Amino acid sequence: ENAEDAFRWSLTLISKILVRTILEGSTIVMKAINTNQEKALKKAISVSPRGKRAMELLNITVGTQSISPLYWSIESGSLNTAKAMIEDLLTIRADRDNYYYGCDDLFGRHPEVIQRLSADAAALLPPLLDGLIWRSRVAVNGQRRVNYYVKHLIQDAEGGFNQA
DSSP, X not given: OHHHHHHHHHHHHHHHXXXXXXXXXXXXXXXXXXXXXXXXXXXXXXXXXXXXXXXXXXXXXXXXXXXXXXXXXXXTXXXXXXXXXXXXXXOOEEOSSOEEOTHHHHHHHOTTHHHHHHHHOGGGXXXXXXXXXXXXXXXXXXXXXXXXXXXXXXXXXXXXXXXX
């Protein structure tokens, strides 16, 4: 009887922990990842302010655990939402005071993102690399200004050469 009570108590504790984790971690972004629909992700992230948008795609804290929705979508095979996340992160946005570009946030949270995509989701490398290029919409004398954001591909966080 004591063993049965102990087993019942442990199962109750485990179920409470799982329910709490699911409730705290079930943000609208995570629900969109579970459906693997780009449209659902865009709708979920559209309500986020520009300054917090990148971190909602890169970091969710559940209790004491911190997970990355981007990596979660890659691990679960939700590559449509992962692609939409990368494209959203690497879109330049602006308001009256600031420009917002998630490149620094992406490489700050995941400095090994190139290796990870190469190993687990090679189809996501072209959207990532395309997002690191800005092209002017204005052409002058048949030439167009282009900015390449390759800092994180060349140097690591300490300023040395990146191993990527």
